[in-house]
Amino acid sequence: MKHKFLNRYFLIFLSVVFFSSCSCNPENIAKFAMKGMESMMGEGFMPSEEIRALGDFRGMSVALNSSTVDDHTESTIFLKLENGDPVKLGNQPEILARNCAEIYLRDFENSENYRQITVQFIQTDPNNPENVAMQEYTFDTRDF
Template identity: 65%
Template sequence: MKFKQFLFLSAFWLSITSCSCEPEQIAHYAFKGMEMMMGEGFMPSEEIRALGDFQDMNVALQQSSETGSAIVLKLANGDPRLLGSQREILARKCAELYLNGFKKGREYDTIQVQFIQTDPRNPENVAIEEYEFQVKDFGLQDS
């Protein structure tokens, strides 16, 4: 049985690595599949990326019987000049843009926006600023 699994995984790996497709196309299809499963607008928009010139963006959805449900929007390695000194206002704008795009966003209680900065010389040195907002405060309309 193990040999069959190994053979299957080897064939799968060879089919992916020998594909003449562009890596961007593969990523595009992977993101489309994720959005179909999680809901339209799950992946953060390029508009959010542009607000702080973020190098990396990701989202985590959390459910807890104690703290309720939350969306965690992680925005990493933005341009400090664009982040500016009024980061709470920028965090709120990012949360608003995300919630306007994510169709299932109104199903959550809170949205947390994390600005993450990593030291390029020492990746273990990380600074995180976190802002939390109530989803109901954004006045989202059912569509």
């Protein structure tokens, strides 16, 4: 009985030592995950810091969509930009959306495989996360 008790504490002790000595850096893990995603999807898949700076966006993500209907393929890039600076979004957000689309298409090596890019500006009320506003702008990729 005493032997099992000591073994259990010894295993717990080893586990604590092992996990406490592990210097897990979340930033490095995130960079590693993004590099893996870009190697699968193509260089420039993740939006650049240049796009983030244009609107001081707090969050950025990308989704790729392809569908075939009646032998006609539609393919769209969805660039989702969240909680940007309202002053930088300004009175003409469509110009900012076009600039973001242009930079993204320039950087993403597989952009020629898509017919459209949709830029979504999403603003969330910090006091009520269920209160969300979205503006959406769609462009043909061949226009860039």
